[in-house]
Amino acid sequence: MTAPPARSADLDSASSAPLHPAAREVLLAALDRGYADPRRLHRAGREARLLLDNAREATADALGVRPDEVTFTPSGTHAVHLGLLGLLRGSRRGSRVVDSPVEHSAVRHAVAWGADGGTEVRVDRSGRVDAAGLVEGARSADVALVALQTANHEVGTLQPVDGLQLPDDVPLFTDACASMGRLPLPDGWAAAAGSAHKWGGPAGVGVLLVRKRARWRNPFPGDDRVDERSTGFENVPAVLAAAASLQAVVAERDEVGTRQHGLVDVVRRRVAAEVPDVEVVGDPDRRLPHLVTFSCLYVDGEALVTELDRRGFGIASGSACTASTLTPSHVLEAMGVLTHGNVRLSLQRDATRAEVDAFCDALRGVVAEIRSRVGL
Amino acid sequence: MTAYDVALELDCRELPCPMPVIELARHLGDVEVGELLAVVARDPAAAVDVPAWCRMKEQDFVGADAADDGVARYVVRRLG
Incomplete structure (x- = not known):
């Protein structure tokens, strides 16, 4: 078992950010x-x-x-x-x-x-x-x-x-x-x-x-x-x-946005390099500074959300099994990208390199573990 | 109605996402290169995820038709 991080990381600011x-x-x-x-x-x-x-x-x-x-x-x-x-x-x-x-x-x-x-x-x-x-x-x-x-x-x-x-x-x-x-x-x-x-x-x-x-x-x-x-x-x-x-x-966005943009670059790069059969989606450059989305083949989105939460990482998912309607995200569908095994990570204003590195470290094992449940 | 003559059809009607794609991956090797493999699924995500899987795994998404009972069927040509 992986030890949980020192503090749990809410990586879902796009759903709601804590009070500034x-x-x-x-x-x-x-x-x-x-x-x-x-x-x-x-x-x-x-x-x-x-x-x-x-x-x-x-x-x-x-x-x-x-x-x-x-x-x-x-x-x-x-x-x-x-x-x-x-x-x-x-x-x-x-x-x-x-x-x-x-x-x-x-x-x-x-x-x-x-x-x-x-x-x-x-x-x-x-x-x-x-x-x-x-x-x-x-x-x-x-x-x-x-x-x-x-x-x-x-x-x-x-x-x-x-x-x-x-x-x-x-x-x-x-x-x-x-x-x-x-x-x-x-x-x-x-x-x-x-x-x-x-x-x-x-x-x-x-x-x-x-x-x-x-x-x-x-x-x-x-x-x-x-x-x-x-x-x-x-x-x-x-x-x-x-x-x-x-x-x-607005006053702090130059500093916060630049830092977040760089941290999202780290996530995009590490996820693509370290997780097999993954698709990192959305424009890599002309994008929001704080948000990245990717989908992992053969992975149940609900299991991914649950397992990452157990390890202290709160993320959103556009996969069908996580939606009240049981239909996949209309956004991912319109883009023609994989809808299952989907993770949307969005950084808070105080996000750090250590936090995103801890997430990437945990992700690889979580994805491998869920895939092993179905023999892949 | 079925529009494609397939070598193997997988019945994933009752399987939830992402099982139809997992079954597709498991059984790709059961058909020869150049042959068609189909997955029948009610899972609405399959309509997006089967073509996306083909793109990621460098297989050919041929198209969708319907099984005899009207359930959507997604047809893939094995390229490798």
Whole structure:
């Protein structure tokens, strides 16, 4: 038996990152200061309003957008739904969506729910969408919008959001949940979405960005809040903590991103060299800094997750046997890469070389052990 | 309906992922080079994983058809 590592390593930051230290203090202070209704004119209400406005300005500043383009939502998923469906409702053209087959399920569900059908453009083996195909698809008169993620949440490949030459009246929705904070936002979108728990903010905070000149109409019932695009009572402490975390993440991303990118290079190289019959997928260079995905032939994904967890490594998997639906990841399927024995590893901000080396050391034995169960 | 005349057909209808691909690997040597080997599987992952296996192991994925009972069948030509 291999000895467990000194501390267990959560290598699944893409599912959720722990609260950033900068957010923790802000959250604790704001719990006392920001409880009131920010629409009220009394002292406590004004205090909450001040914190909410601060959060909006800090978020806008960190993302390089205007404060009035920022809306806080109760989740990243809700931000995706509002952003995509709002552009759909605002369209003067049609009600179909052109997107990639590797979008997050939040985008796919929104399209299935609200659009009058859609066209999925092919991706290559690395998961990158055919940009010319997206533009060509967008020319059809019944297309309301194009949806394209900034980066893929499962394999890390960056998408060519910048510079898509779409028709003037076809807006772009970009799901930026996988990259927000870690990488600068691309240009060219009319609406975008992010999710705070993926950058070390609290859960329950999404960010919807709608460009000043975008034709966006609320697709859901409205409300009478501070921000006309949002509904429900604002979670001011959580929103402020999310903004503080985002600022901190943006301030440290050159150092953290460079270190993570190098550590992922180590994982990509070591896994490919040391594990037989493995496929490391996603673009090796033009990718998220912190994330790598690979698949091991003849290995049951659930067993892989369980055995790595026993050795102290928490990883995600896109294999069918680990999904509630028992279907393989639609991302891996669209790329045409092996779906079983799949591992998605995503580093936390404090990841070290020792941690990734310990993971690679353990992986080889785990894969060999699971294969030996079936005599391979 | 079956569209390919295969030398060997593996019944993996009731096997979960990744067993159909494991069975394919186990039985590749049971057919001659140039012959066709098929795996019949309900496992939805097989539709992706059989072609991916062929690419990784340098075999030829010929295509998919259906067994007589309508279950998906994936056909591979042994190249080596």
